[in-house]
Amino acid sequence: MALGEAFETVFDYIPSATDGRILCLAGQIPKTGPETIHIAGRVGSEVSLDDARESARIAARQALAWLERETGSLERIDRILRISVYVAVADGFGEISQVADAASGIFAEVLGERGRHPRSVIGVSCLPRNAPVLLEVTASLRA
Numbered sequence: 001m002a003l004g005e006a007f008e009t010v011f012d013y014i015p016s017a018t019d020g021r022i023l024c025l026a027g028q029i030p031k032t033g034p035e036t037i038h039i040a041g042r043v044g045s046e047v048s049l050d051d052a053r054e055s056a057r058i059a060a061r062q063a064l065a066w067l068e069r070e071t072g073s074l075e076r077i078d079r080i081l082r083i084s085v086y087v088a089v090a091d092g093f094g095e096i097s098q099v100a101d102a103a104s105g106i107f108a109e110v111l112g113e114r115g116r117h118p119r120s121v122i123g124v125s126c127l128p129r130n131a132p133v134l135l136e137v138t139a140s141l142r143a
Helices: 049-071 096-115
Strands: 016-019 022-025 031-033 077-088 119-124 133-141
Touching (some): 031 049, 049 077, 049 133, 096 119
């Protein structure tokens, strides 16, 4: 599977921080370019469930691209410790776990058991750049 591209940010933060064997990534939205995203809007109104799931996959692939860039190789990832999936939702939309499953599947597909993880899924009213999905990833590195 081709990973996404580790698109640089134009804002004042770093893409990741490492402390010992723990690496935390900045939130990943479904970027298709430095200034563009896959689709904008809230899931359940402007964005369909299928488009939200694809956005989650794109954000997960981009997170993996950042992990590879920051470590030099995905082989350096011992495991994904946790992901948090934020989904911008319209009132009444309750299928946020299905959106998160699309991201979880990418981590398991690429990293196998090392990619299986605990997670939180949170519905919110708005995300940066009006993205439908944002992922936060914490990974442990091999010694």
